[in-house]
Amino acid sequence: MNHPKRYLITAALPYANGLKHIGHLAGAYLPADTYVRYLKAQKRDVVFVCGSDEHGTAIPIQATKEGTTAQAIIDKYHPIIAQNFKDLGIAFDIYHRTSDPLHHETAQEFFTVLNNNADLEIKESEQYFDESANSFLADRYIKGTCPNCAYESAFGDQCERCGKSLSPDELINPVSTLSGNKPIKKATKHWYLPLDRHEDFLREWILKDHAADWRSTVLGQCKSWIDGGLQARAVTRDLDWGIKVPLAEADGKVLYVWFDAPIGYISATKQWAIENDKDWKPYWQSKDTKLVHFIGKDNIVFHCIIFPVMLKLHGDILPDNVPANEFMNLEGDKMSTSRNWKLEMQDYIDDFINKENGGPQLADALRYYLTQIAPETKDSEFTWKGFQDANNSELVNIFGNFINRALVLMHKLCKSKVPPLHVDLLDELDKATIAEISTATKKVESLLEQYKFRDALFEVINLARTGNQYMQKKEPWILAKQLDENGQITIEAQQQINNCLHICLQICANLAILVNPFLPFTATKICYLLKVVPKILEWENAGKLHLLRVGYTLRPPELLFRKIEDTEVAYQIEKLQKALETSKQESAAIPEIAAEKTIAPLKPEIVFDDFAKIDLRVGTIVSAEKVEKADKLLKLEVDLGFETRTIVSGIAMHFNPADIVGKQVSVVVNLAPRKMRGIESNGMILMAEDASGKLHFINIISDEE
RNA sequence: CGCGAGAUAGAGCAGCGGUAGCUCGUCGGGCUCAUAACCCGAAGGUCGGAGGUUCGAUCCCUCCUCUCGCAACCA
Numbered sequence: 001m002n003h004p005k006r007y008l009i010t011a012a013l014p015y016a017n018g019l020k021h022i023g024h025l026a027g028a029y030l031p032a033d034t035y036v037r038y039l040k041a042q043k044r045d046v047v048f049v050c051g052s053d054e055h056g057t058a059i060p061i062q063a064t065k066e067g068t069t070a071q072a073i074i075d076k077y078h079p080i081i082a083q084n085f086k087d088l089g090i091a092f093d094i095y096h097r098t099s100d101p102l103h104h105e106t107a108q109e110f111f112t113v114l115n116n117n118a119d120l121e122i123k124e125s126e127q128y129f130d131e132s133a134n135s136f137l138a139d140r141y142i143k144g145t146c147p148n149c150a151y152e153s154a155f156g157d158q159c160e161r162c163g164k165s166l167s168p169d170e171l172i173n174p175v176s177t178l179s180g181n182k183p184i185k186k187a188t189k190h191w192y193l194p195l196d197r198h199e200d201f202l203r204e205w206i207l208k209d210h211a212a213d214w215r216s217t218v219l220g221q222c223k224s225w226i227d228g229g230l231q232a233r234a235v236t237r238d239l240d241w242g243i244k245v246p247l248a249e250a251d252g253k254v255l256y257v258w259f260d261a262p263i264g265y266i267s268a269t270k271q272w273a274i275e276n277d278k279d280w281k282p283y284w285q286s287k288d289t290k291l292v293h294f295i296g297k298d299n300i301v302f303h304c305i306i307f308p309v310m311l312k313l314h315g316d317i318l319p320d321n322v323p324a325n326e327f328m329n330l331e332g333d334k335m336s337t338s339r340n341w342k343l344e345m346q347d348y349i350d351d352f353i354n355k356e357n358g359g360p361q362l363a364d365a366l367r368y369y370l371t372q373i374a375p376e377t378k379d380s381e382f383t384w385k386g387f388q389d390a391n392n393s394e395l396v397n398i399f400g401n402f403i404n405r406a407l408v409l410m411h412k413l414c415k416s417k418v419p420p421l422h423v424d425l426l427d428e429l430d431k432a433t434i435a436e437i438s439t440a441t442k443k444v445e446s447l448l449e450q451y452k453f454r455d456a457l458f459e460v461i462n463l464a465r466t467g468n469q470y471m472q473k474k475e476p477w478i479l480a481k482q483l484d485e486n487g488q489i490t491i492e493a494q495q496q497i498n499n500c501l502h503i504c505l506q507i508c509a510n511l512a513i514l515v516n517p518f519l520p521f522t523a524t525k526i527c528y529l530l531k532v533v534p535k536i537l538e539w540e541n542a543g544k545l546h547l548l549r550v551g552y553t554l555r556p557p558e559l560l561f562r563k564i565e566d567t568e569v570a571y572q573i574e575k576l577q578k579a580l581e582t583s584k585q586e587s588a589a590i591p592e593i594a595a596e597k598t599i600a601p602l603k604p605e606i607v608f609d610d611f612a613k614i615d616l617r618v619g620t621i622v623s624a625e626k627v628e629k630a631d632k633l634l635k636l637e638v639d640l641g642f643e644t645r646t647i648v649s650g651i652a653m654h655f656n657p658a659d660i661v662g663k664q665v666s667v668v669v670n671l672a673p674r675k676m677r678g679i680e681s682n683g684m685i686l687m688a689e690d691a692s693g694k695l696h697f698i699n700i701i702s703d704e705e
Numbered sequence: 706c707g708c709g710a711g712a713u714a715g716a717g718c719a720g721c722g723g724u725a726g727c728u729c730g731u732c733g734g735g736c737u738c739a740u741a742a743c744c745c746g747a748a749g750g751u752c753g754g755a756g757g758u759u760c761g762a763u764c765c766c767u768c769c770u771c772u773c774g775c776a777a778c779c780a
Contacts, residue, residue, distance in 0.1 A: 012780065020780085027780030058778080217774095220709045224775070228708065296780025297710090297773095325780070326710080327773075338778050372728095375780090377718090378711050379773055386716075386729095393729060396740060405739040412738070454718085458728075465743095472736085472743040480738090559740060 004290035004320075006045035008283040009036050010265045011090075012295045013053035013098070016077040017062040021342040022382060023335045024296070025088065026370040027325040031453050032294035033090045034371065037517035038448045041539040047283055049268035050085075051096030052078040055242040056257030057138045070241050074099055084345040087353055088363050089520050094275070096268035098243075098260060103267035107260040108246040110314055111235070114193075115247070119313045121192045121232055128168055129186035130176040135252065136238030137168070137176055137183055144171030191245070192232035193259070198309045199230050205318065206304060215451075217377065218324050221300045233306065235259045262307040265293075266316075284316045291319045300324050323451040326375035330382050331576060340583035341576070343382070351572070360521035361561050365391045371457050371518055384572045388564040399464040400560040403511065405471065406504040407529060407557035413480050413489075418505055419498035420550045426499065433470045433503060437463065437510050438543030444514050445539075453518075460514045467507045474500040502550075505530070509547035513537050522560055529555050617641075621663050638665065 011032040014020050029050070036048040054074040063070045074097070082095045096103065114120050128137045168174060176183045206214070206222045235256055236245050242254030266284055273280035283289055293303045303322045311318055329335065335342045352362040369390045373380045410416065426434075440463040447456035474496070482493040489497070509530055516523035516537045527534055531554055536547050619638040 015779085017778090022780095024780040029780085217710055221775070222709095224709045228775090294780095298775085298779065301775085327780070329773090334773085335780090336778075373717070380717080383716090389716085389729060392740090397742070401739055401741060405742075407739095409738050461728090468739095468742050469744090471738085475736090475738090477738040557739095561740085563740065 003042075003044060005286070005288035006283060006290070007036075007039055007047070008265075008269065008289055008291045009039075009046060009048045010291075010293050011048075011050045011092070012293075012299055013051055013261055013264050014081050015056070015058065016052040016054045016074045016081065016097070017058050018077060018337060019344045019346050020081055020084065021335055021337075021344045022348065022366070022370060023328045023330070023342070025090075025345055026328045026374055026382075027296035028294045029085065029090045030088075030367060030370055031323065031325065031374065031451070032292075034453055034517045035292070035294070035448065035451070037091070037520060038539070041513070041516060041537060043538065043540075047269060047272055048091070048093045049096070049265055049272060050092045051094070051264055051268045052081060052098065053257070053261045053264060054078070054097055054099040055254070055260055057141075057239060057241070060241050071099075080346065084349060087349045088345060089360070089367065091520075094268050094272035096264065096271050098264045098267070100267065100271070102271055103260070103264055104243050106267040106270060107243050107255055107263045110263050110266075110310070111191075111255060111259070112246055113315075114310070114313050115191065117313065119193075120235060121194050122189055123192055123232075124187055124189050126185045127188045127238060128174060128176070128183040129188075130178050130181060130183050132181050133176065133178040135178070135240065136186070136188055137178070138237065138239055139168050141177050142168045142171060142174050142183065143177050144168075144174040188238055189249070190237070190253075191235045191250075193235050193306070193309065194232040195230035195305065195309060196232065198312070199226060201312065202226055202230070202305060202309070205308070210321075214321060215323060215377070217297065217326060218300055218304060218322055221297070222304045225301055225305055230305070233258075258302060258306065259310070262302060262310070287317060289317055291317055293319050293322045295322065295324050297324050297326050321451070323376075326377070326379045328370075328373070328375050328380050328382055331384070331573065332381070338583070340579040343572075343576075357562060361525070364519035364522045365395060365561060365564070367519055368395055368457070371453050374454050376452065376454060384569040388566075388569050391561065392563045394461055396561045396563055398468065399461055399511070399515075402464045402467045402471075402504075403508050403526060403529070403560055404557050406467070406501065406508050407554065409471075409476055410501050410505060410554065411556065413476055413497050414501055416553050416556075418548045418550050418552045418554065419502050421502040421545075422495050422499055425495055429470065429473060430499060430503060433466065433507075434545060436466050437507060437545070440466070441510070441514065441543040445542075448517070457518050460511065460518065463507065463514065464511055467504060467511075470507075471500065471504055476500045503545075505548050505554075506545050509536060510542055510544075513539065513542040525558075525560060529558060531555060617666075619665055621665060 009032055012024075012028045014024065032048065032050075036046055039046045052074065059073055060070045063073045066073065078097050085092065085095065098107075111120075128142055129135070130137055130141075174183055175181070202222070203226060206219065207226070211219065236250065236253045236259075237256045238252060239254050240252065242257065243260050244250075245253040245255060266280075269280045269283050272278070284291075293307075295303050300322070303319065303324070308318050327334065330341060330343060333341050348366055349363075352358050352366070353360070355362075366387075369387045370382075372390050372394075373382065373386065410419070440459055443459045444456045447453075447459065476497040479493040479496050479500075480489055482490045484490050508526060509532065512523045512526035512530070513536065515526075523537055524534065527536065530548060531552060532547065541547055619641070622639045
C-alpha cells in the first residue's frame, strides 16, 4: 500500500460558549482520535490539531447571559473543554485557541493574501448603526416587533416566538439592545468571498474526483449546495469581538467567525511546530500531505465548499476526505443545549470516570459505545440501556472475560508463566486460530483506512469472540484432569494446555494492539497485565505470535471492565428528565421577562366581509401534548360536538398541556388544513393578546352558568 | 412537487437482481476455567406504502408516507 508522506488530521473546533456533549464527541473527536491513534501506531508522520473557536457574536451574547465579559467566557470554557478531552483520552497534539495572537496573525495574513490577489469582492450596504454606542449592530443585537406574529422582542435574525427567520430590516420599531435607542441606517463596506467564481472547480473536485471515496451523505449535501447556486459570502462583520480586519479603512470590523475559525487549524499547526521544533509548512503546502477533517454534518458546507475555496486561493492543499458524521440522538430526542436534553462530557466524567468505582476504564466504556453506535451513515441514538448492554455484554462478557479467563487459566495451569508453544503438536484448529489473528488485523486495518470505525471495532471484539471459541474447544481445564500416578498432569496433557494458553495469551497481546486506537486505556492496562512495554502496541506487531516471551511470569489477573448496574441507568434517565423539566420552566418564563410594557402595534384595518368568512364554533380540548422538536407547538384534540379535530397551536410557550385539557375554546373551523411538523392541523384556536404580549384563550361564557 | 440523507426481526445495522443475514436481547437444552463464555436448538420480518420493469425485486424505475438535515442554539 502506498501511504502519503504525512498526515494532518483536524477535529472541528469546539465553540467556546459552553460545555460540549457526547454528540460532539461521537461526531468528530472520537473518530478523529481513533484514526490518529491508528496512524501513530503505524508510525506514520501525523499531526492531530484542534482548539477552541472563540469568536463570533454568540460569545459576547453568552457573556451577557452570564453577566461577564467575552474574554471571561472563553477563558472559562477553553480549559474545561480541553480537560474533558484529556479525561476521555482524546489526545490532540495541540489544543490551541483562536484568541491566541498567533492565530490573529495567521488569519489576518490569510485575509491579506486573498484580498491582495483580488479574490475578494467589496460591497457596500446599509446596516443598522447605534449612534450612542458608536457601532454597527449584529443581527442579534437588534430587537423589534416581529412582522409575522407581532411579538415585540424578536431578534434581528429570528423571532423567538413564532420561529420565523428574519432580517433586521423586517423588524418593526427596531431597537438596539446595546443602548435601547433606535438605530439609524448607515452605509458600511464589507468584503465577500465570491464562491460562485469557483463553481466549476468545486463540481470537478468534489462531484467527480471524490465521487467514489467520500461518504454519500457528504457528497449529497455538497451537490445540493452547488446546485442551489453559490453566492458570495461576507467575510467581515461590524463587531468588536474578533480578529481585526488588517486594513486601515476597515476600522471597527472583524473577520467573520466562519472565516477565521477553520484557519485555526493552520494556527494550531504552527503552534505545534513551535513547541516541537518542527516545520509546519509541509503539513499545509506539500502535495504529499493527506489532510482529513473530522466534523459533524452541520459543518459540511464549511469544510467541503468554503474552506477548500479559501485554501485553494491561498495556495494550500485541499482535504483528501471529510468523513462527516450524522447526528446522535439521546433517548429518543435530538440533543439540544437550549432544551437541556443532552449528556455533556463533563457530566459523564463526573458521574462515571471520577467516581470511586470509575477510572479510565469508564472512559473506554463510553468510547466503546459511542464508536459502536457512531452515526456514520445515518443518525443514531444513544440510550442508557444501550450503553449498559454494549458495556456488559460485549466489553465485559466477551472481551474482558476472554482476557481474564486466559490469565486465570495460565496462572492455574502454567505456574503463572507464559507456556511454551510446541510447534510439532499444532493441530488444524490451532493453525486456523493463529491465522485468524492476522486476518482480523487486516480487516481492522482496511476498515480504519476507510473511516468505517464501527465495523473495525466489531472486528476487534470478534477476535476476542474467536479466542473464546478456541479456548472452549480446547478445554484446557478438562485436560488438566488427566493425571499420572503421582497426581500430576500428564506430560501430553500439559503440552496441549501449553499450546492452548500460549495462543490465547498471544491473542490477548494482539487484542491490545488492535483495540488501542479505540480503547487506549484498556490497551495500556493489558500491557501492564502481560508485563510488556507499550512499544508492543505498534501496529507492525499485530498479527504476530511472538509478542510474549516464553517463561515470563505475568501479573495476577485484574478485571478490565466493570458492569453497569440497572440503578445507574435508572439514575441517568431520571436526571435527564429532571433537567428537561428545569429548562421547560425556564423557557416558559422567557416571554414574561422579555415582554416589554409596550403596546403591540395595530394590524391593518379589515372590512366586515373579511370577518364574515370566518366560521366560529365552540369546542372542548380533550387532549393536549407537546409536539416533538418544536418549541412552540402543542397538538390538541378538540371536540366540536359533531367531530373531534386535531389542531396544532403555537402556544406551548404560554401553557402547559396538562392545564388546558377540558378548557372550552373558540375555534375557527373553516381554516384551510395546514401541516406543521408533520401533523395536519384542521382549524385554529382563537387567542387574544393582552397589552404585555401574553396570550389568553377567548373564553366562552356559557348561558347556563 | 425546494434540495439532500434515511426507512430491513424487540434494539442496532448489513445486503442492493436469483431460497432474507450479522451483533445484542428473549426462550429451551448442554457445558463450566471465567464479571461466565462457548455449543446446539427455538421464537421473531408480507425488507415504510402503492404501482411498474423483469422469467424473477429488499435490491432497478415512478409516485406516496414518515424521520433527520439544509434553516435559531447545534457534532
